[in-house]
Amino acid sequence: xxxxxxxxxxxxxxxxxxxxxxxxxxxxxCYMLLFLQHFSVVxxxxxxxxxxxxxxxxxxxRVKSVRFDQxxxxxxxxxxxxxxxxxxxxxxxxxxxxxxxxxxMSGSIDALLHQNGALITVSRGGRLVRSWDPSSGLLIWESAxxxxxxxxxxxxxxxxxxAELVQHPEGKGYIVVVLSGYLLTAWLHSGGKQLWNVTxxxxxxxxxxxxxxxxDILYVAKLRDRIHAIFHSxxxxxxxxxQPSQMVSTPWLSFETSSCLITGHHFLVCVDKVTEAFHWLxxxxxxxxxxxxxxxxxxxxxxxxxSPMYVSHLGHETPNYQEFLLHLSTGKKVVIxxxxxxxxxxxxxxxxxxxxxxxxxxxxxxxxxxxxQKQQGLLDIQCLTTEDLRELSELAQTVEMPDHVGAPKQAFxxxxxxxxxxxxxxxxxxxxxxxxxxxxxxGRLLWTREESLSDVRAVEFLDxxxxxxxxxxxxxxxxxxxxxxxxxSLFLQRITVQxxxxxMFLGSLNGKQEDELxxxxxxxxxxxxxxxxxxxxxxxxxxxxxxxxxxxxxxxWQLYLPDLKPMxxxxxxxxxxxxxxxxxxxxxxxxHPPQIAIVGSSKGQCSGSLIxxxxxxxxxxxxxxxxxxxxxxxxxxIQASLLPAEDDESMRVLLLIDNELKAHVFPHSAAxxxxxxxxxxxxxxxxxxxSSGSVAGYSLQSRESERTVELIEAWTVKLQSDSxxxxxxxxxxxxxxxxxxxxxxxxSVLYKYLNPNMIAIGTEATTEKGGVVIYIxxxxxxxxxxxxxxxxxxxxxxxxxxxxxxxxHLWNPRQRRYEVAVLDLYEASVxxxxxxxxxxxxxxxxxxxxxSFIFSSAVSTVSVTLTEKGITHKAVLxxxxxxxxxxxxxxxxxxxxxVSVAQEARFVVGMSLEVTVVWGGFKQF
Numbered sequence: 001x002x003x004x005x006x007x008x009x010x011x012x013x014x015x016x017x018x019x020x021x022x023x024x025x026x027x028x029x030c031y032m033l034l035f036l037q038h039f040s041v042v043x044x045x046x047x048x049x050x051x052x053x054x055x056x057x058x059x060x061x062r063v064k065s066v067r068f069d070q071x072x073x074x075x076x077x078x079x080x081x082x083x084x085x086x087x088x089x090x091x092x093x094x095x096x097x098x099x100x101x102x103x104x105m106s107g108s109i110d111a112l113l114h115q116n117g118a119l120i121t122v123s124r125g126g127r128l129v130r131s132w133d134p135s136s137g138l139l140i141w142e143s144a145x146x147x148x149x150x151x152x153x154x155x156x157x158x159x160x161x162x163a164e165l166v167q168h169p170e171g172k173g174y175i176v177v178v179l180s181g182y183l184l185t186a187w188l189h190s191g192g193k194q195l196w197n198v199t200x201x202x203x204x205x206x207x208x209x210x211x212x213x214x215x216d217i218l219y220v221a222k223l224r225d226r227i228h229a230i231f232h233s234x235x236x237x238x239x240x241x242x243q244p245s246q247m248v249s250t251p252w253l254s255f256e257t258s259s260c261l262i263t264g265h266h267f268l269v270c271v272d273k274v275t276e277a278f279h280w281l282x283x284x285x286x287x288x289x290x291x292x293x294x295x296x297x298x299x300x301x302x303x304x305x306x307s308p309m310y311v312s313h314l315g316h317e318t319p320n321y322q323e324f325l326l327h328l329s330t331g332k333k334v335v336i337x338x339x340x341x342x343x344x345x346x347x348x349x350x351x352x353x354x355x356x357x358x359x360x361x362x363x364x365x366x367x368x369x370x371x372x373q374k375q376q377g378l379l380d381i382q383c384l385t386t387e388d389l390r391e392l393s394e395l396a397q398t399v400e401m402p403d404h405v406g407a408p409k410q411a412f413x414x415x416x417x418x419x420x421x422x423x424x425x426x427x428x429x430x431x432x433x434x435x436x437x438x439x440x441x442x443g444r445l446l447w448t449r450e451e452s453l454s455d456v457r458a459v460e461f462l463d464x465x466x467x468x469x470x471x472x473x474x475x476x477x478x479x480x481x482x483x484x485x486x487x488x489s490l491f492l493q494r495i496t497v498q499x500x501x502x503x504m505f506l507g508s509l510n511g512k513q514e515d516e517l518x519x520x521x522x523x524x525x526x527x528x529x530x531x532x533x534x535x536x537x538x539x540x541x542x543x544x545x546x547x548x549x550x551x552x553x554x555x556x557w558q559l560y561l562p563d564l565k566p567m568x569x570x571x572x573x574x575x576x577x578x579x580x581x582x583x584x585x586x587x588x589x590x591x592h593p594p595q596i597a598i599v600g601s602s603k604g605q606c607s608g609s610l611i612x613x614x615x616x617x618x619x620x621x622x623x624x625x626x627x628x629x630x631x632x633x634x635x636x637x638i639q640a641s642l643l644p645a646e647d648d649e650s651m652r653v654l655l656l657i658d659n660e661l662k663a664h665v666f667p668h669s670a671a672x673x674x675x676x677x678x679x680x681x682x683x684x685x686x687x688x689x690x691s692s693g694s695v696a697g698y699s700l701q702s703r704e705s706e707r708t709v710e711l712i713e714a715w716t717v718k719l720q721s722d723s724x725x726x727x728x729x730x731x732x733x734x735x736x737x738x739x740x741x742x743x744x745x746x747x748s749v750l751y752k753y754l755n756p757n758m759i760a761i762g763t764e765a766t767t768e769k770g771g772v773v774i775y776i777x778x779x780x781x782x783x784x785x786x787x788x789x790x791x792x793x794x795x796x797x798x799x800x801x802x803x804x805x806x807x808x809h810l811w812n813p814r815q816r817r818y819e820v821a822v823l824d825l826y827e828a829s830v831x832x833x834x835x836x837x838x839x840x841x842x843x844x845x846x847x848x849x850x851x852s853f854i855f856s857s858a859v860s861t862v863s864v865t866l867t868e869k870g871i872t873h874k875a876v877l878x879x880x881x882x883x884x885x886x887x888x889x890x891x892x893x894x895x896x897x898x899v900s901v902a903q904e905a906r907f908v909v910g911m912s913l914e915v916t917v918v919w920g921g922f923k924q925f
Contacts, residue, residue, distance in 0.1 A: 056553075057553055059454035060084075061082035061427070063430045064108075068428075069089070069134045070416075071134060075087045075091065076537070081112045084307065086103070087100070090449075091856050102126070107127075110126065111163035120707045127145055128142065130143075155650040164211065165177075175189065175195065176188075184199075184200060186236070196238060203633050212262040217235070219232070226250075226468070226538045228248060230245050230248050230252055231289050232245045242598070252279070257273050258270055263321070263322055265338065271311050271697060273309055273329070276296050278293065280338075292345075299336070300333060310325065311324055312325045315413075319894060321361075322338065334348075335351075342684050356371040356372070360414065365423070369415075370407050371429075375401055377400060379401050381396060384869070397442070399439055402425060405448075407432050407562070411430070412427065412430075413425055425441055433452055433544045433560045434452040435450060450555070452542045457539055457578055460536075461579070464531075465527065525549060539581055541565075544559070545619065546770040561612060563602055563610065564603070565635075581774065582652070582654060584647075584652045584654060586756075587786070594615065595622060595651065597611065597612070597654050608632060609633045636655055636659045638687070639657055640656050645667055645678065645855060647672040651667070658709065661701070665708070665709050672707070676700065676709060677702035683699070685697070686698070686759065687709065693763065715781065716779075717775075720763065725762070726762055727878070729760045729800055732802070735802060735803070737803050753846035753847075762797040770792055772810055780840065788823065790812075791908070796810075797860060800862050803874070807821070817854055818855040818857065818858060820893060822852075822894070822895045851895040851897060863877045866879065
């Protein structure tokens with residue numbers, strides 16, 4: 001408004017002068033209009049716009065099963081189930097998600113069945129059976145059964161869950177049959193009516209079940225570990241047994257060393273890698289079931305010198321094919337089938353380690369697809385007929401894959417007839433880095449999806465470098481300030497700098513933004529005036545990095561590290577693995593490029609940990625001299641942290657602690673060790689051992705002569721023996737505290753206890769009564785500042801530490817509710833020292849204020865908002881289990897709150913609630 005008033009007054013004065021002098025100057029008026037066009041319109045946010053996504057991207061996760069849906073002639077769909085319990089439909093032409101359902105967190109999708117518009121999912125160990133509409137994703141019906149999932153069963157038994165979608169013998173659609181452990185249930189697909197339910201005789205001990213259908217008969221094989229196998233047959237419509245069950249002794253069958261499956265022609269096949277024997281029998285035989293046996297090496301010369309490992313199906317559609325794969329210890333795969341006359345196994349063809357073999361059927365033709373990556377970036381596809389292994393050269397092709405994509409892991413093939421009645425196919429390819437691509441027969445990729453972004457393990461925000469134009473101007477001013485010479489040359493240099501600055505200003509007025517210059521460090525990206533635009537460096541679980549623009553979500557670069565995997569047992573005792581990722585040098589130190597360090601485990605090629613140094617602006621690996629032999633370290637890192645010391649090239653020193661509690665620094669240079677030596681009196685390290693329930697603190701000692709850094713134990717705290725550590729939290733190192741005290745309504749001052757060395761440890765009792773204890777420990781001296789015990793409370797705990805307060809979320813089984821507890825720490829009414837905080841010279845015990853609040857939802861993560869100077873009021877961010885993000889002002893979760901609020905306090909809180917936005921961002925299905 002002030003600017004508008006000034007411009008309006010100035011125009012009114014100009015008009016008055018023109019009228020007073022009675023002059024007509026249309027040219028000057030046009031110039032004035034052109035000048036006013038360059039005023040930018042001020043834009044703002046409405047209240048309902050706060051909390052909306054700037055950009056949003058949806059993903060599926062690591063693909064588990066795929067079905068091609070051709071029930072609609074207008075839209076070709078691909079039905080996908082993921083390991084993250086996601087069911088979705090993808091447009092086959094564009095790769096966009098048509099619909100998506102994130103199912104319950106507990107359990108996974110055990111089976112995905114699809115035939116002619118019928119879509120069935122079986123999840124939670126066979127306990128939930130659902131029917132879906134493939135076109136819209138709507139749930140048609142759902143049925144729940146008790147289920148009996150075998151959790152200790154081997155992988156080839158699929159957790160004891162078997163499911164089939166069988167055509168009704170009387171032509172009444174389909175029948176859904178699910179075998180969950182010893183429970184066999186059948187439903188009618190149209191309507192979800194349960195036809196029958198059979199309980200197979202349950203025996204104590206380790207066992208598993210396999211199922212197959214043939215016409216209107218269901219065959220069930222019950223396998224007992226090293227004892228026997230029992231075979232049952234049931235009527236598909238009524239569920240009655242067609243003949244008495246038969247028992248066959250199987251002392252050679254071991255769930256640890258054996259693998260079994262049922263082929264398409266109803267042969268039960270088992271292979272044992274210890275005895276190297278091959279066992280089989282026919283389920284639909286009218287005679288007594290007996291296993292036949294042959295040694296694997298007798299099946300062909302390709303098996304000599306190798307032992308069998310396991311067997312697997314060919315193809316992913318049901319029913320299964322007669323052929324199956326035998327995996328050998330050398331990595332080779334052998335296609336095995338049965339002779340139709342002698343019913344003996346025959347080895348048809350052997351394939352190499354890097355070849356993925358799949359099978360697809362269209363009409364009466366069955367084709368064998370062989371996918372192999374002979375060299376980086378080229379995928380070779382060969383096609384063979386299953387009858388005579390004749391090569392189909394017209395279907396063979398070579399596909400050029402992107403450089404950042406990993407090796408093929410799974411392939412799903414779909415055959416169809418083209419318009420000219422020739423045979424065509426599409427292949428949905430899943431690679432090691434969770435990239436999903438659809439390959440057309442002409443050898444091109446229709447689309448690619450980066451599904452690894454659904455499992456992000458580490459994130460860093462990087463400031464963008466300034467544009468080349470700004471850098472050039474700064475260099476000109478530096479040269480002008482340091483220039484020497486006669487007055488004429490200095491005058492010409494000054495005029496040159498001012499003309500260059502005027503040229504850049506006129507270019508910005510004409511719409512030419514600095515972000516559009518071609519000589520940027522990152523194409524299409526440069527720092528804005530307020531430095532709000534960042535580069536998001538994301539590291540996913542498969543070991544793939546992405547450089548993402550925070551403005552629009554565009555991926556600028558990708559880098560796949562095939563040998564990198566998360567480190568397990570590091571993240572506060574959680575099962576999920578983590579990576580260590582740190583920004584060692586930002587983009588502020590020209591001419592040195594920024595650098596990010598990544599520490600993780602190896603997938604098998606390295607016995608120790610892996611460390612990579614990457615330029616986050618280009619996504620390329622950086623090779624310091626210390627890593628001349630590669631990224632493999634001769635030790636296993638258990639902790640990593642950035643030290644406040646910097647070397648002579650503005651590189652932050654990275655400290656690694658191995659499993660033998662030895663310290664290692666990167667870069668390992670004399671300048672870095674000297675910087676560590678200067679900072680070592682103020683650096684303390686603490687470790688948390690979740691298994692033993694102990695916390696230890698260490699100090700650093702740098703020896704520049706030996707170029708080593710040692711850890712010296714300073715203290716150790718052993719927590720209760722009947723409890724386990726389930727979480728720990730520390731204050732963010734980059735957090736700034738703006739207000740060091742609170743002014744109360746009586747004008748008194750309450751000073752915050754701002755000890756940056758505080759850590760919080762959460763333990764849970766292992767007894768039946770349970771209970772959670774929170775310890776607040778000084779990480780420099782090891783002294784316990786405070787501890788709080790919650791009786792009868794259970795984890796998991798989600799905790800944060802900011803400024804002088806701790807907040808954690810837990811479950812109260814007695815009251816059957818979630819609770820949020822807050823601990824605020826304050827000093828006395830007189831601050832002892834306002835410039836220096838030392839744990840070695842502590843003040844009096846802080847004053848602890850505690851409060852608990854009832855929370856209405858489960859929480860998967862908790863965080864707090866951070867600003868550059870810490871001026872803005874804090875807000876607590878809750879990541880809810882249903883995918884929502886809830887933001888609550890910290891003042892609502894204040895430990896000083898009482899039940900009865902005074903009038904003036906109620907007025908302050910009410911005013912704050914009016915300007916504080918509480919919002920939830922939900923997943924878009």
